[in-house]
Amino acid sequence: MPIVKNVSRAVSQLLQSSGCGCGISIVPVRCIGVSPRQVASDASFHSVSFSDTDHPRVLITGGLGQLGVGLAKLLRKHFGKNNVILSDIRKPADNVFYSGPFIYADILDYKNLREIVVNNRITWLFHYSALLSAVGEANVPLARAVNITGLHNVLDIAAEHNLRLFVPSTIGAFGPTSPRDPTPDLCIQRPRTIYGVSKVHAELMGEYYHYRYGLDFRCLRYPGIISADSQPGGGTTDYAVQIFHDAMKTGKFQCNLKPDTRLPMMYIDDCLRATLEVMEAPAEALSMRTYNISAMSFTPEELAQEVQKHVPELQVTYNVDEVRQAIADSWPMNFDDRNARRDWGWKHDYDLPELVTTMFSFLGSDSRIAQAN
Ligand SMILES: NC(=O)C1=CN([C@@H]2O[C@H](COP(=O)(O)OP(=O)(O)OC[C@H]3O[C@@H](n4cnc5c(N)ncnc54)[C@H](O)[C@@H]3O)[C@@H](O)[C@H]2O)C=CC1
Numbered sequence: 001m002p003i004v005k006n007v008s009r010a011v012s013q014l015l016q017s018s019g020c021g022c023g024i025s026i027v028p029v030r031c032i033g034v035s036p037r038q039v040a041s042d043a044s045f046h047s048v049s050f051s052d053t054d055h056p057r058v059l060i061t062g063g064l065g066q067l068g069v070g071l072a073k074l075l076r077k078h079f080g081k082n083n084v085i086l087s088d089i090r091k092p093a094d095n096v097f098y099s100g101p102f103i104y105a106d107i108l109d110y111k112n113l114r115e116i117v118v119n120n121r122i123t124w125l126f127h128y129s130a131l132l133s134a135v136g137e138a139n140v141p142l143a144r145a146v147n148i149t150g151l152h153n154v155l156d157i158a159a160e161h162n163l164r165l166f167v168p169s170t171i172g173a174f175g176p177t178s179p180r181d182p183t184p185d186l187c188i189q190r191p192r193t194i195y196g197v198s199k200v201h202a203e204l205m206g207e208y209y210h211y212r213y214g215l216d217f218r219c220l221r222y223p224g225i226i227s228a229d230s231q232p233g234g235g236t237t238d239y240a241v242q243i244f245h246d247a248m249k250t251g252k253f254q255c256n257l258k259p260d261t262r263l264p265m266m267y268i269d270d271c272l273r274a275t276l277e278v279m280e281a282p283a284e285a286l287s288m289r290t291y292n293i294s295a296m297s298f299t300p301e302e303l304a305q306e307v308q309k310h311v312p313e314l315q316v317t318y319n320v321d322e323v324r325q326a327i328a329d330s331w332p333m334n335f336d337d338r339n340a341r342r343d344w345g346w347k348h349d350y351d352l353p354e355l356v357t358t359m360f361s362f363l364g365s366d367s368r369i370a371q372a373n
């Protein structure tokens with residue numbers, strides 16, 4: 001296909017994707033001839049563009065954490081196994097390595113990341129690499145590097161190569177001065193963790209690149225995510241996953257948050273479906289580029305009661321971790337996601353009883369398989 005045709009299609013896609021509904025005219029980065037990293041506008045990789053009739057070519061960064069493997073599985077079902085590349089700086093387990101393309105990608109290595117995007121003709125990027133709230137407080141310099149410097153690399157590469165970019169944000173992007181019950185999309189955001197600060201920065205930088213350069217940036221603020229077949233990576237909401245494993249294994253669970261700490265939560269299938277849905281939504285449907293999504297809110301006490309319906313002998317004790325408790329006390333209790341529901345039809349499937357039943361049927365069948373082997 002002639003390069004000229006591809007470039008003009010890319011420009012028209014950029015113009016379409018910049019439909020922010022705010023009436024501001026956008027000058028896409030390629031039209032002003034200089035990208036954020038001063039890459040020449042006629043560099044050869046610009047001749048590769050993604051047609052609407054093709055499947056996207058997907059890269060997931062930080063893909064070996066709690067959410068990335070599930071996301072790859074979902075996207076591979078939709079777009080084909082070889083169109084979705086999982087990446088991380090860790091070594092994948094055998095089952096992950098053999099389930100589809102995997103590549104080493106350190107988001108702090110700009111050239112390495114750019115080479116991967118170019119050589120694999122990536123068109124959509126899901127940027128999952130991060131240090132979460134609790135581990136971030138334990139290593140602020142690393143969290144700042146991964147969550148902020150890493151994001152800058154990803155944004156520049158996405159803008160240069162006309163990628164559609166998804167970056168997750170979090171309930172942790174709010175702080176003690178935000179309205180907490182409910183928390184709307186637009187309100188004061190003064191988080192007091194490096195994780196929260198870096199996520200507000202990501203929201204603002206992504207939106208800035210969208211308005212300034214026409215980058216097709218899309219962002220959802222996830223609640224705490226609960227999954228059966230992957231472990232959380234060091235957050236404040238981790239207790240809500242651990243309780244299921246401990247209930248099955250020992251019948252005893254020690255919770256590191258107070259019994260009445262209410263936080264928004266979501267089952268992983270809802271979270272990953274929302275992520276695909278917002279990426280597939282037509283640009284003109286998106287009145288914003290960063291949306292809250294919500295499913296349920298509960299306290300450790302309420303979760304324990306629901307779990308005890310399945311494991312009546314479960315004993316729950318509380319040994320509060322001051323760092324996590326202070327973080328949780330500054331986060332939303334309930335999330336207002338009316339804009340996501342209105343703009344692109346977001347709807348959750350799992351509430352608390354359904355979540356708990358699903359977790360036990362997954363873990364139950366899993367442990368039966370383990371016992372049989
Ligand atoms: N799991 C949850 O409850 C929530 C997650 N999110 C966001 O979703 C995204 C994915 O979350 P999880 O999978 O839970 O995170 P996780 O902590 O389980 O995984 C993060 C991954 O990033 C990788 N990573 C660290 N440094 C890296 C580097 N320099 N280059 C490349 N990769 C690097 C780690 O090896 C790890 O596999 C994160 O951005 C997180 O902030 C948002 C809200 C809730």
Ligand SMILES: CC(=O)[C@H](N)C(=O)O
Nearest residue numbers: 132133170235236237
């Ligand atoms: C809600 C999140 O972003 C994460 N699970 C954390 O607790 O840090």
